Amino acid sequence: MKDGFPAAAREALANSQLRRNLGHATSTIRAKRARVVGEVPDWEALREAGAEIKDRALRHLDVHLERLEEAVTRAGGTVHWARDGAEACAAVAEVARAHGSDEVIKVKSLASDEIGLNEALERAGIHAVETDLAELIIQLDHDSQSHILVPAIHRNRAEIAQIFHRELGVDVSDVPAELTAAARAHLRAKFLSVKVGVSGANFAVAETGHVVVVESEGNGRMCTTLPEVLVSVVGIEKVLPRWRDLEVMLQLLPRSSTGERMNPYTSVWSGVSDGDGPREFHLVLLDAGRTDVLADEVGRDALRCIRCSACLNVCPVYERTGGHAYESIYPGPIGAILTPQLRGLDNAPTLPWASSLCGACYEVCPVKIDIPSILVHLRGRVVREVGTPPTERVAMAGMARVFGSRRAYEAAQRAARLGRGPLAGAALRSWTRSRELPEPPSQTFREWWRERGA
Amino acid sequence: MRAALFITCLADTLFPQTGRATVAVLERVGVTVDFPAEQTCCGQMHANTGYGHEVMGLVRRFVRVFGDAEAVVTPSGSCAAMVREGYERMAVEAGDDALAAQIRDLAPRVFELSEFLVRHVGVEDVGASFHHRVTYHPTCHSLRLLKVGDAPLRLLRSVRGIDLVELPAAEQCCGFGGTFAVKNADTSTAMLTDKLRRILDTGADVCTAADSSCLMHIGGGLRHARAGVRVMHMAEILASEDA
Numbered sequence: 001m002k003d004g005f006p007a008a009a010r011e012a013l014a015n016s017q018l019r020r021n022l023g024h025a026t027s028t029i030r031a032k033r034a035r036v037v038g039e040v041p042d043w044e045a046l047r048e049a050g051a052e053i054k055d056r057a058l059r060h061l062d063v064h065l066e067r068l069e070e071a072v073t074r075a076g077g078t079v080h081w082a083r084d085g086a087e088a089c090a091a092v093a094e095v096a097r098a099h100g101s102d103e104v105i106k107v108k109s110l111a112s113d114e115i116g117l118n119e120a121l122e123r124a125g126i127h128a129v130e131t132d133l134a135e136l137i138i139q140l141d142h143d144s145q146s147h148i149l150v151p152a153i154h155r156n157r158a159e160i161a162q163i164f165h166r167e168l169g170v171d172v173s174d175v176p177a178e179l180t181a182a183a184r185a186h187l188r189a190k191f192l193s194v195k196v197g198v199s200g201a202n203f204a205v206a207e208t209g210h211v212v213v214v215e216s217e218g219n220g221r222m223c224t225t226l227p228e229v230l231v232s233v234v235g236i237e238k239v240l241p242r243w244r245d246l247e248v249m250l251q252l253l254p255r256s257s258t259g260e261r262m263n264p265y266t267s268v269w270s271g272v273s274d275g276d277g278p279r280e281f282h283l284v285l286l287d288a289g290r291t292d293v294l295a296d297e298v299g300r301d302a303l304r305c306i307r308c309s310a311c312l313n314v315c316p317v318y319e320r321t322g323g324h325a326y327e328s329i330y331p332g333p334i335g336a337i338l339t340p341q342l343r344g345l346d347n348a349p350t351l352p353w354a355s356s357l358c359g360a361c362y363e364v365c366p367v368k369i370d371i372p373s374i375l376v377h378l379r380g381r382v383v384r385e386v387g388t389p390p391t392e393r394v395a396m397a398g399m400a401r402v403f404g405s406r407r408a409y410e411a412a413q414r415a416a417r418l419g420r421g422p423l424a425g426a427a428l429r430s431w432t433r434s435r436e437l438p439e440p441p442s443q444t445f446r447e448w449w450r451e452r453g454a
Numbered sequence: 455m456r457a458a459l460f461i462t463c464l465a466d467t468l469f470p471q472t473g474r475a476t477v478a479v480l481e482r483v484g485v486t487v488d489f490p491a492e493q494t495c496c497g498q499m500h501a502n503t504g505y506g507h508e509v510m511g512l513v514r515r516f517v518r519v520f521g522d523a524e525a526v527v528t529p530s531g532s533c534a535a536m537v538r539e540g541y542e543r544m545a546v547e548a549g550d551d552a553l554a555a556q557i558r559d560l561a562p563r564v565f566e567l568s569e570f571l572v573r574h575v576g577v578e579d580v581g582a583s584f585h586h587r588v589t590y591h592p593t594c595h596s597l598r599l600l601k602v603g604d605a606p607l608r609l610l611r612s613v614r615g616i617d618l619v620e621l622p623a624a625e626q627c628c629g630f631g632g633t634f635a636v637k638n639a640d641t642s643t644a645m646l647t648d649k650l651r652r653i654l655d656t657g658a659d660v661c662t663a664a665d666s667s668c669l670m671h672i673g674g675g676l677r678h679a680r681a682g683v684r685v686m687h688m689a690e691i692l693a694s695e696d697a
Contacts (some may be wrong), residue, residue: 004636005638006637006639006640006641009638009640009641013640013641013644039564053502056601083594096608147506193630224687233634249515298547302580314697316626316627316629316645317638317641317645320641320644320645320648321641321644323464352504353633353634353635353637353638354638354641355631356594356600356629356630356634356642356645357502357594357596357631357632357634358594358626358627358631359594359595359597359599359600360625360626361628362598363598373543376501376502376504376506376591377504379503379504380504380505380506380507381504382504383505384504384507388504392490396500396503396505396508397508399499399500400497400505400508400509400511400512402494402499403463403494403495403509403512404494404511404512404515405494406491406492406494409463409494409495413466413467416467423463423467428636430639431635431636431639431674433639433643434639434643434646434675435635435643435646435671435674435677435678436673436676436677436678437674438468438469438670438673438674440467440468441468441469441470441471443470445461445465445466445467445470445473446461446466446489446491447470448470448473448474449473449489450490450491
């Protein structure tokens, strides 16, 4: 973390296989998204509605969360409040222990990865089995996720076949059907035997106490229905005020994330019911920095995020560096505004600069998070609250002074012609390593204008 | 029609030919051009690097210098976007409501050159001729903040003799991003390399855009690679009368 994004990116950029895998994957999913979004005539109105729903939820978050607790409890579930990751992990471990289980099966969950749940459970003697295919690949390879939705996006089929061969002892070719069959055989035994399931949630409805998981593989449906006990770890920003809000969200999410009109599996449950599904349901509501984010009037819009990853797929920075360079479970544009806020600016001070502010992310965001503006806002906060290199501060102050007066500005223009002063860029080695600097012309525009008028 | 030219510090200091061409095109279509000499820089570099609080003086200066203009025209999409899309938020964040009100009044009169010509003056053929193969890069802030749409292309298509070829993946950023280009030089360069490859693939001998900063980046890369392809601001092509 010491050198932050620029150094981590430099390393990633040198990996030609990674560049190829990412270039292929992001351009494919970009095209799919564009196609299915293009066929929705009221897409812009939907985005507007999505943003408003999330804003309404966040504006009175305390009220909605208490209503959610009430509704879940009424439906026979148990609600746990976790101030931080450690409290959430402890709650999950306690439930597993209470059922004498040393294994849990997991639905893909970013919140659980954010708080290091698997590692915490391992320390408590409980093994967490990832059941999403890509998460399984990552887990088997002792690797880390590089994409919100497609965590093994940095791997190609051939690499995955090698991982399966090495870790599962199966001989498979790189044909996708063979790879998924191998994973299926490995996981089926777990689905049928493990007593505790762990999930996150895409949405939690305050009005009715429903928890919603959308997914593609069916592993989520297995994990939320087959085990005796289900624990869902859910960030407090996932709450939606009303059941009908899902109408908007379930249109926005699949089209933005996988580029599908509808995701294959949508699991919705509320508490427990006799003879159907888990006999015990626990909802762990996770803060872990989220209320701090709410306190920032500009930055709080990041909490609208529904983790679709459309911003990653269109980001020219992400497309080249991949997710690991962001050193966070939340990479890409959304990660660059979320991670520093959740962890504290001083723990991720380079991330707000990991963007050229091209604006492609804002254009596709289904809940209209103005990511470029939040990046700029967070840059300002880092400058003021954490600090930046003295050379940069001096240069910025010097240039602000020059631009502050016509006389100083014109003098600096003359000096630049001689390769001197605050407007001469000759010292920018990191520019000139790959780009020439323009030669200062013999006459500035204003000198020409003056001459012309004379 | 009168317009005050907001030249931008970059074009004023390093690319005066762009400013001269802008004046030539505007005058050719019958616009009287003023150049308020008190103008300096809009403060975009500071603001986008996190030093916005240090350049509120530049925001006030801009409003003072250009506040009375009938129209403000600039050959830079990103500087126009800074004023039109960024200033008001800066004033609000600084708690200066009076300034914010002045900006709300001024912002709708600020135009990037191509949108001024096509949408405000209502002209697409500005009487230019340019006998070269050209590819156009639609810079991010023109595209996504100003939403200039195809205004630059309409102007370029009307140029006599031009062989305008489409740039693949044109809407991807060139990797400049102001101080991003030096703070994240490696990532910036990776983005630039892909942009250059696509420019070279078109076989164009000129890459054009409506923003000097992106062109400084692309042009700097082309010259570093000794690619034999040059960059020209759109205004220079529109000012050209080569036959």
